[in-house]
Amino acid sequence: MHVSRAFALCVAAAALLATRGGLAQESQGGKPYTVECGANPEEAGATLCRVDRGTYVGWRTFHAICHTCHGQDALGSSFAPNLVDRVRQIDKPTFLKVMHEGFTGQMGVMPPWIQDPNVNKYFEELWSYLQARSDGVLPPGRPERLPAQP
């Protein structure tokens, strides 16, 4: 019992380290993103969310390339799935595998993004953004950057 609890703690610690991912990421509670939302001082009734650098880069990469198929805010299109739902069903290794190999879905065909230098540098960041969206923590819309941590 004592040994397995220690083992469980080790596994948990390893998982925490794993989700911390690359240098660009910060995390809150083991998540690969930091999101802070509040009232938008410039637009009455609107929400403004600030995110860590990795999640912001993920949002940006998504809305430069992925959105043409997966829709604005990853909510899907007539020929590519809603990733806010889809990402809840897969784990990170599966996500990375799909980004490396491409994916043939029921409706469309996604290329292997490992071949695109404008995307393949940002797989971790895309994962952060999509996790923040699918966890319901980051609503639709453009986030701003949190101030850099000292």
Add this chain to the structure above:
Amino acid sequence: MNTKSFAIVLALLVPCVAGANEEIERLTADSNNWAIWGGNYAGTRYSELAQINQSNVARLQVAWTFSTGVLRGHEGGPLVVGGTLYIHTPFPNKVFSINLADQTINWSYAPTQNVDTIPVMCCDTVNRGLAYGDGKIFLQQADTTLVALNAQTGAVVWTAKNGNAAKGETNTNAPLIVKDKVITGISGGEFGVRGFVIAYDIKTGKQVWKAYSVGPDADLLVDPKKTTQLGKPIGASSSLSTWKGEQWKLGGGTTWGWFTYDPKLNLIYYGSGNPGTWNPVVRPGDNRWSMTLFARDADTGMAKWVYQMTPHDEWDYDGVNENVLVDLQVGGRMHKALVHFDRNGFGYTLDRENGALLVAEKFDPAVNWATKVDLKTGRPQVVDRFSTGKNGQDVNTRNICPAALGSKDQQPAAYSPRTNLFYVPTNHVCMDYEPYQVEYVAGQPYVGAVLTMFPAGKATGDGTTNLGNFIAWDAAAGKIAWSNSEPFSVWSGALATAGDVVFYGTLEGYLKAVDAKTGKELYKFKTPSGIIGNINTWTYQGKQYIGVLSGIGGWAGIGMAAGLEESTAGLGAVGAYRSLSKHTQLGGVLTVFAVP
């Protein structure tokens, strides 16, 4: 042989060369047919049929339906010649010949295309339709193969390949038959593809001429002394001199829109797309001849005149929309005119003979990236606040109207000579746009801008939430005659008829009929899926039919409205009904209507 006999022989030979021309002019003059994408060479999408009219269109009913067996965006529309209907599909681009007597399939053609074509089609796997001529049906496949099929049997007569999907080259356009040639273009402006128009021999599929949109003069098929813009010769190196270094090699100017033709002037008209990367900072200069209207000689491909509508594009306002050829009285003079509703939100009226600019006015009042177009220089007066290039890379330029998908995209307008009005399916969407540096790799997207889109009402602050309008436009005055608001962009091709009824389709899937004079809605029917196809009309055994493809997709199908599911800035309580997916799912059905 002496001069006189030579002249006689020449006169006898000319009809042979003009063969397909005269056949198409004859077929399209017969309103029982719908023999070409635009109803006729001028692209007016107008029918003389008046059996369906204001007094009976409310009683329109579905006569028969046909499922294409394919899903995703169904653009274009059916052709009808004699008692036969020809219909095409999105990728894999099947073709069906249907006997109108009993709706059985005479023959079908199912190309085998590599699925690697699909990921390099930026904006859904659409196809804008077939061409008919010289006893053949012509299909421009997504994988750049142009196919000539025997119209009776569906057998392949010849094929020709325009490009290479590994470089990001694909096709979505409908080809055009002119005389003894088949004219087609190329897609791939989001993959750094250098655009061109190409003409093939109608009988053999051999290349006759090819004209690029950007690059050295020899590639452009222009004459520096004779090809003009607004009456002035364009001069030597007119394109190269407006690009930095070798950026022109990735210079876009693709040609995926509609082609029209004036048989008397023997000129083909089309427009070119974006200058490659969406990041304007890396390509200083006017980037000619992207975003340009071309008038080319059908025999040689030589450009008679050009007009660049959006020099140094900073917003992806492709110039590929259709050019409708109508004789109009403008400023007290009759002109052989050309009317073009550009992505950039301006409705242009030009003289199609000499390329003079007659009118350039906003066909959506929300348009804000330019205050106006200077009619003397032809240049838009760009507003600094909305200049994504001036604001710079990694800066979010906000609330630009229209959005990249424009005040109108590929969805073609219609014209009625009875009202002298154009009927225009429009988008009412604005955007934030942030350019940034990207690398080019052949076959990978080469875009370089972050984009978010939203209803124009958010940018104008007028509280509206509609994403589209169907308008009637006076092209001589440059004014909107009436405007019907629509919850979603109107992405279908319009149809005008002598019955004084105008038809269009909505993204929810409604086929609508409206009064041509007032816009009042007279009929609507919910078809199986959102409509991005063109509504065409014909007769069979004396009865008039209206046909339209349903099948949501295209750029409209990216579900941009889905972003409005939750309350976003400034919109108040928008609510879940805004999402397009609440109204429609994928489909692929031709619905044919008649008054019983």
